[in-house]
Amino acid sequence: MSHQNRTEINKLGEFGLIDKIAEKFSKQxxxxxxxxxxxxxxxxxxxxxxxxxxxxxxxxxxFDLSYFPLHHLGFKAVAVNVSDIAAMNGIAEQITVSIALSNRFSFEAIDAFYEGVKAACDAYKVDLVGGDTTASPSGLMISVTAIGKVDKDKISYRSGAKVNDIVCVTGDLGGAYMGLQVLEREKQVYLENPDMQPQLDKYQYIVGRQLKPEARMDLVHELLDLKIVPTSMIDISDGLASELHHIAKHSDVGINVHEDKLPFATNTQETALEFKLDPNTAILNGGEDYELLFTISQEEFEKVKNHPDIHFIGYINEKSSGLNLVTTKGNPIPLKAQGWDHFS
Amino acid sequence: MSHQNRTEINKLGEFGLIDKIAEKFSKQxxxxxxxxxxxxxxxxxxxxxxxxxxxxxxxxxxFDLSYFPLHHLGFKAVAVNVSDIAAMNGIAEQITVSIALSNRFSFEAIDAFYEGVKAACDAYKVDLVGGDTTASPSGLMISVTAIGKVDKDKISYRSGAKVNDIVCVTGDLGGAYMGLQVLEREKQVYLENPDMQPQLDKYQYIVGRQLKPEARMDLVHELLDLKIVPTSMIDISDGLASELHHIAKHSDVGINVHEDKLPFATNTQETALEFKLDPNTAILNGGEDYELLFTISQEEFEKVKNHPDIHFIGYINEKSSGLNLVTTKGNPIPLKAQGWDHFS
Incomplete structure (x- = not known):
């Protein structure tokens, strides 16, 4: 470690750092x-x-424990990892959960956290098989590893999208991000005036999207039943635009997605407008929805065209055409990935 | 989470907490x-x-980064997890390494850490297959998961020790603990007088035991070659006494270990005496040696009796006889587990 040269991590960003690390290692x-x-x-x-x-x-x-209940946190910690297994078209069967905690936490608090872990294990039929529990100087840190399985002919990588494939997304987008904005605002109101009670009724849907995201295992099972293997898949943890970039890069293709096809909840749109935010910002760049973004070949379309929770948002193109958002007026504009980068 | 009842974690201890968590979950x-x-x-x-x-x-x-070089830390983070796989008589093949770090760390510092990870991956023939990199409000947190394999008829649990089995331990014990005492003392000297340089030459062996522990994969491979499957096995991370308690509890047996058979390095003994510590304290209760503690049936003894690095320290008895240290004078005294508990 040389102190003569100092490169700040935020100059590289999370993905830059991961690339630098990965190039060091080879398979043995x-x-x-x-x-x-x-x-x-x-x-x-x-x-x-x-x-x-x-x-x-x-x-x-x-997470911020001033508004994130510990049992929801336990559920979410499992769900986001199960979602990563779902994104490979796999089914999670085991998890390990490690926690480091300061003496601020009582056994009852940790018990609430593990109640949430258990609720998620039951919901996704996953077994808690291990973990580590240790002290921390301050705060709570959680590390979860999920282990799953997939038949060799059913795995979906980010790299398999082909020209003319249809781009699909499940559920609705931007809700978790807008839910977070509401929770952060209510926290500020409370800090300024502790007699104020949070007003969350109106935002129940989006706050739920932030506090209790679900892994879309239901869709993985449905696709299995329909004998559809997505040509590529990824879960939406960092925001749609960022995930589209991953698919385009790994599959070496271009993608056009259509603004008027992007799915969002009324509660998300209304809250964005209330916050004077373009709803598209939340829909394209808001993270933590944990919906699935995937591509299917045209032949598979008939099987899913009437599915109430799968939305067809665009097409895979040649790489040279780039990654674009086609606006409601029909103009393609290059789509930037403004995913969440915790280092910046 | 009820604030009416508050049970402090340190009242339960790490193993008590794990028991409370485990009883919540069942296999699906x-x-x-x-x-x-x-x-x-x-x-x-x-x-x-x-x-x-x-x-x-x-x-x-x-760990304390004021004396723990980051490349050693990267090596150790991998080695201690490979050691857990070794303790099941298995061979690690994959690891994931997650880090959370504050902006105090430069890319060069993280690169040094991953150089250590890579050195361990090469030493143990393990592939880095994933991980998470994220920001932390302060300090460095590392979470490693190791994945390994073992033939179904070769696995060693903590629970398989049988009466009359021979208790074996590899290498020497207490060194990592005494190395830590030296490093902590030199840190204090330095803090009081920054012009003082640490005097570590005399303690090279034990400081190395603390800063660069090795997983005993060599022993796992040797036992495989000798066609010996330990009837029980565990690695010594929390201290010999604590690990003996685990074997006794899981195998439902008693154990006698003999004081005069416990292996230690001269450097460990001399440093303990210099610190006015009973060397047995370091040998029995010092953690982090990552040696293997295992039991073999009497029939296997011939195959290993001349092994230079396996020490035969005692026998498995009926449960009713308890866990005892037989002193040099021949007196059995009950052995308490004073393993490291980060919560206490």
Whole structure:
């Protein structure tokens, strides 16, 4: 470690840092099918592929306990990792949950957290198989690893999208981000006047999207039943635009998505307008919805065209055409990824 | 979360907390062979068992960067998890490494950390397959998950020790603990007088035991070659006495270990005496040596009796006889586990 040269992490950004780290390492074991660069690592265990994904949640960076109940946090910590396994078209079966906590936390607080973990384990049929519990100098840190499985002929990478494939997205977007804005505002109001009670009734849907996101395992099971293997897939943790960039980069393609096809809830739109925000900002760049973004070949369209919760937002093009948002007026404008980068 | 009842975590201790958490959860998937309670979780992937272990390392709790070089820390973070896989008689093949770091850390510092991770990956033939990189409000937190494999007929649990089995330990004990005492003392000297340079030459062996522990994969491979499957095994992370308690509890047996058989390095003994500590305190209760403690049936003894690095320290007895240290004078005294508990 040389103190003569100092490169700030935020100059590289999270993805730049990951690239720098990844280029150091090479594969040594045949069982390692795919390492860094997708939603989960892929291990060949013989009969099938095993998927491994891991995420850290840090107090003061990823969550604020002044409005995030611990049992919701436990649920979310599991759900976001199950979502990464879903993004490979896989089914999570095991998780490990590690926590580091300061003496500010009582056993009852930790118990509430694990009640949430258990609710998610039950909801997604996942077994808690291990973890580490330790002290921290301050705050709460959570690290979850999810392990899942997928048949070798059913795995979806980010890299498989082909020209003319249809771009699909589940659910609605931007809600978790707007929910966070509401929670942050109510926190400020409360700090300025502790007699004020938070006014959240009107924002129930979007606050729920932030505090209790669901992994879309239901869609993974439905696609299995319909015998559809997405040509590419990713979950929307950092925002639609950022995830589209990942698909375009890994699949070496261009993508056009249509503004008028982007799904959002009325509650999201109304709240964005109340906050004097363009709803598209929340829809394209708001993170943490944990919906699935995937591509299917044209032949599969008939099977899902009437699905109430799958939205067809665009097409895969040649790489040269780039990544564009086609506005309601029909103009393609280049789409920038303004995903969440905790280092910037 | 009720604030009426508040139970402090340190009243439960780490193992008490883990027990309370574990009793909440039950198994839902057939692939989950063994969950919480051993060095690693066990997943049945068909042809073999897969092992999963995870550990968190928190700045200010597990390491002090004022004397712990980042590349050593990267090596150690991997080694301690590979050691958990070794403790199940398995071979680690993949790891994930997650880090949360404050803006105090430059890219060059993180690069040094990952150089250490890479050195360990090369040493243990393990592939880095994923991880998470994120910001932290202060300090460095590391979470590593190791994934390994073991043939179904070769796995060693904590629970398999049988009466008359021989208790074995590799390497020497207490060194990492005494190395830590030296490093902490030199830090104090430096803080009081920054012109003083640390005097570490005399303590090179024990300081190395603290800063660069090795997972005993060499022993796992040797036992495989000798066709010996330990009847029980655990790695020594919390101290010999604590690990013996785990074996006794899980195997439902008693254990006698003999004071005059406990292996230690001269450097450990001399430094303990210099610190006015009973060397047995370091040997029995000092953690972080990452040696292997295991039991073998009497029939296997011939195969290893001349092994230079395996020490035969005692025997498995009926449960009723308890866990005892037989002193040099031949007196059995009950052995208390004073392992490291970061909550107390």
């Amino acid at each position: 074991n045949n069982s390692t099918k795919y390492a860094i660069g997708d939603d989960a690592a892929v291990i060949d265990v013989g009969d099938y592929f095993q998927l491994v994904s891991t995420d850290m949640l840090i107090e003061g960076v990823h | 998937n057939n692939s989950t062979k063994y969950a919480i309670g051993d060095d690693a979780a066990v997943i049945d992937v068909g042809d073999y068992f897969q092992l999963v272990s995870t550990d968190m390392l928190i700045e200010g709790v597990h």
